[in-house]
Amino acid sequence: xxxxxxxxxxxxxxxxxxxxxxxxxxxxxxxxxxxxxxxxxxxxxxxxxxxxxxxxxxxxxxxxxxxxxxxxxxxxxxxxxxxxxxxxxxxxxxxxxxxxxxxxxxxxxxxxxxxxxxxxxxxxxxx
Numbered sequence: 001x002x003x004x005x006x007x008x009x010x011x012x013x014x015x016x017x018x019x020x021x022x023x024x025x026x027x028x029x030x031x032x033x034x035x036x037x038x039x040x041x042x043x044x045x046x047x048x049x050x051x052x053x054x055x056x057x058x059x060x061x062x063x064x065x066x067x068x069x070x071x072x073x074x075x076x077x078x079x080x081x082x083x084x085x086x087x088x089x090x091x092x093x094x095x096x097x098x099x100x101x102x103x104x105x106x107x108x109x110x111x112x113x114x115x116x117x118x119x120x121x122x123x124x125x126x127x
Contacts, residue, residue, distance in 0.1 A: 027048055046076055052074050084118075
């Protein structure tokens with residue numbers, strides 16, 4: 001039985017003016033499966049079809065339940081309104097995070113993954 005659908009089709013370098021086939025159909029199939037079965041949809045780093053900074057600019061309504069950001073949340077994560085957001089990896093050396101103002105989460109112990117708060121664009125936290 002399927003317990004989760006993983007979206008990892010596009011990388012963070014995706015660009016274009018529209019979502020072309022076969023990707024548009026694959027994205028729609030994932031959303032349909034989620035809608036019919038309630039199976040959670042997990043996106044890796046940036047949800048497919050989203051602009052890395054601006055989110056769902058193509059208005060695909062592709063919204064995962066879970067987002068796993070690699071290394072650090074991308075700007076588009078501010079538009080994520082699923083149920084859980086994780087950051088995975090301690091790959092940013094302190095001098096790089098200081099230089100670019102990247103605030104890394106306070107990973108507990110030796111953990112490589114941490115759940116982070118979801119803060120919608122209006123800045124109000126979820127209840």
